[in-house]
Amino acid sequence: MNRDVIIACDFSSKEACLDFLDKFSGTRKPFVKIGMELFYAEGPDIVRQIKARGHRIFLDLKLHDIPNTVKKAMQVLSALDVDMVNVHAAGAGAMMKAAVEGLTRADGTRPLLIAVTQLTSTSEEALHNELLIGPSMNETIAKYASNAKEAGLDGVVCSPLEAGLVKETCGRDFLTVTPGIRFADAQADDQVRITTPARAREIGSDYIVVGRPITAAPDPVAAYERCLKEFV
Ligand code: C5P
Numbered sequence: 001m002n003r004d005v006i007i008a009c010d011f012s013s014k015e016a017c018l019d020f021l022d023k024f025s026g027t028r029k030p031f032v033k034i035g036m037e038l039f040y041a042e043g044p045d046i047v048r049q050i051k052a053r054g055h056r057i058f059l060d061l062k063l064h065d066i067p068n069t070v071k072k073a074m075q076v077l078s079a080l081d082v083d084m085v086n087v088h089a090a091g092a093g094a095m096m097k098a099a100v101e102g103l104t105r106a107d108g109t110r111p112l113l114i115a116v117t118q119l120t121s122t123s124e125e126a127l128h129n130e131l132l133i134g135p136s137m138n139e140t141i142a143k144y145a146s147n148a149k150e151a152g153l154d155g156v157v158c159s160p161l162e163a164g165l166v167k168e169t170c171g172r173d174f175l176t177v178t179p180g181i182r183f184a185d186a187q188a189d190d191q192v193r194i195t196t197p198a199r200a201r202e203i204g205s206d207y208i209v210v211g212r213p214i215t216a217a218p219d220p221v222a223a224y225e226r227c228l229k230e231f232v
Contacts, residue, residue: 002232003201003205003206003207003231003232004031004206004207004232005030005031005197005207005208005210005224005227005228005231005232006030006031006032006033006058006177006207006208006209006210007030007031007032007033007210007211007214007215007224008032008033008035008179008209008210008211008215009021009032009033009034009035009038009050009215010035010037010038010211010212010215011037011038011215012037012038012041013038013041013042014038014041014042014045014046014049017038017046017050018049018050020215020220021050021053021055023220023221024220024221024224027221027224027225029053029054029055029056030055030224031055031056031057031058031083031207032050032055032056032057032058033057033058033059033060033209034046034047034050034057034058034059034060035060035061036060036061036062039059039061044076044080047059047080047082048080051080051081051082056083056084057082057083057084058082058083058084058085058086058177058207058209059077059080059082059084059085060085060086061077061085061086062086062087062088062116063085063086063087063088063091063099064087064088064090064091064095065091065095066095067091067094067095067097067098068098070087070091070095070098070099070102071098071099071101071102072102073102074098074099074101074102074103075102075103077103077111078102078103078104078105078110078111082111083111083112084111084112084113084114084177085103085111085112085113085114086113086114086115086116086157087099087113087115087116087153088115088116089115089116089117089144089145089147089148089156090144092147093147093150093151096113096115096147096148096151096152096153097151097152099113099151099153100113100151100152100153112154112155112175113153113154114148114153114154114155114156114157114175114177115144115145115147115148115153115155115156115157116156116157117140117141117144117145117148117156117157117158117162118137118140118141118144120158120159120179120180120192120193122137124136124137127140138162138165141156141158141162141165141166142165142166142169144156145158145166145169145170145174146169146170148170149170149171149174154174154175155174155175155176155177155206156174156175156176156177157177157178157179157209158176158177158178159178159179159180159193160176160178160180160181160195160199160200160203160205160208161180161193161195161203162176163176163178163200163203163204163205164203164204167204172204175206175207176204176205176206176207177205177206177207177208177209178200178205178207178208178209179191179208179209179210179211180192180193180194180195181194181195181196181197181200181208181209181210181213181227182194182195182196182213183196183197183213183223183226183230184196186213189212196230197210197226197227197230197231198230198231200231201230201231201232205231208227208231210224210227213227214227
């Protein structure tokens with residue numbers, strides 16, 4: 001598996017996003033992540049436009065519903081020709097299997113499908129006292145990751161600090177996609193459990209998702225190239 005850097009395009013409009021991507025016209029086309037904010041504001045057309053410019057796309061919509069609904073929704077996303085999509089592992093095995101079925105095209109190909117185990121915004125305290133989940137956060141993450149593997153998914157989104165645990169549980173080929181990345185000499189913003197691109201590589205991340213360290217940099221192309229140099 002080839003490591004890669006995914007830029008989180010957390011913009012509120014198509015114009016802002018395309019202006020940003022214009023900066024990369026003379027370089028290698030970055031793999032980009034489109035999240036709920038941009039997708040709900042602009043609809044599927046934003047995906048088509050970015051795809052037409054030659055970027056690979058991780059569509060981060062975190063589906064979580066009954067299996068039939070997720071299967072039908074995934075058929076639509078697969079036809080959009082995205083490269084990676086995700087679901088919540090909390091939807092359980094039948095939902096994840098339905099997602100794989102919905103994504104798989106007539107020719108047998110499909111986008112990569114990864115699962116969110118537990119949101120990094122969920123604390124150990126909320127896990128036990130609000131969600132009434134008894135086992136520890138790490139046990140829950142390991143179990144949800146192995147459920148995802150069993151359902152035929154390709155990997156999980158997790159903190160880079162959990163990537164080692166996921167690889168130990170599910171094997172080296174099970175993908176880890178990790179946000180929470182900061183350069184060694186930069187501010188953390190609102191991220192808590194962060195690490196550098198180089199450390200994420202050592203721990204075993206396959207893809208790092210990087211937003212503000214690139215999108216808010218004075219020279220985004222240089223920041224992207226620095227990420228590639230440190231990580232890939
Ligand atoms: O700007 P920053 O590098 O913090 O952006 C990280 C991106 O990864 C954002 O799009 C954020 O929503 C996403 N993300 C995250 N933590 C998760 C899952 C997704 O930061 N657990």
